[in-house]
Amino acid sequence: MDESSRIIGTAGEKGCKYRCVYCFTREPDYKRSPRFDILRTRDLVRISCSSQVIQPVCDTELLLTPGWKNYIDELVSTGKIISFATKSEIEGDNIEFLKGINEILMSNKKVLHVGITIVKLVGWKEIEPNAPSPEARIATLRRLWENGIPTTVLVRPIIPTLTKHEIKEIVEKTYRFCHGYLAGPLYLTPAVEQYLNQKNIKYLVTERIATWQKTKPKLRVIECSELEEELRINAELKGRRLFENNVKN
DSSP, X not given: OOGGGEEEOBOSSSSOTTOOTTOOTTSTTOOOOOBSTTSOHXXXXXXXXXXXXXXXXXXSOGGGSTTHHHHHHHHHTTTSEEEEEEOSOOOHXXXXXXXXXXXXXXXTTOOEEEEEEOOOSSSGGGTOTTSOOHHHHHHHHHHHHHTTOOEEEEXXXXXXXXXXXXXXXXXXXXXXXXXXXXXXXXXXXXXXHHHHHHTTOOOOEEEEEOTTSTTXXXXXXXXXXXXXXXXXXXXXXXXXEEESSSSOO
């Protein structure tokens, strides 16, 4: 899937309550995608007409957004694949709601796709101080999978403090409940720089064009190609893939 195949928006106010160290959306020069949650249904249909996939919450947590269920209901009218990533615990009525949304989409040969972010198992609270634990996220992954909702695991961003042992453990604990994995670079913000310096971690900085942002800015990133390759190898050993984008292809 290339960039022209998806349309990216957001919802709610800027900034997620989880306040993860690696989050770059709170930076003053970050430009948000358009807010889709304030659009009328006909406008959502119009702007998504040439896309295959709609990603409605690119920079925040869907389940922490007021009125998120109504928002997802509106998006069903676009007739597109709906894809979002989350660290939230999803259970009970919320699982049932998403199951129902997926069933509606599947009746039109589309799906709801959910990516569960797991970037560390050891010392995760240092970088995700307010988010649910990795164990809680794995439980959410399993619930989604067992209710027929397609999932991937997002080891994104890849943190230089991630170990090969953790990668193997993440795959071992999740491969039965996902179609595959997605990796990505770590954007170098002041908070990330401070965290890595405190850990005495050496890193190589490069520039990457953020093609998913409307202005396509050049951003400083840390790429961990060796760890990404380790993830690919472990995924393939379990019959899973390392995908290039958020939607299974």
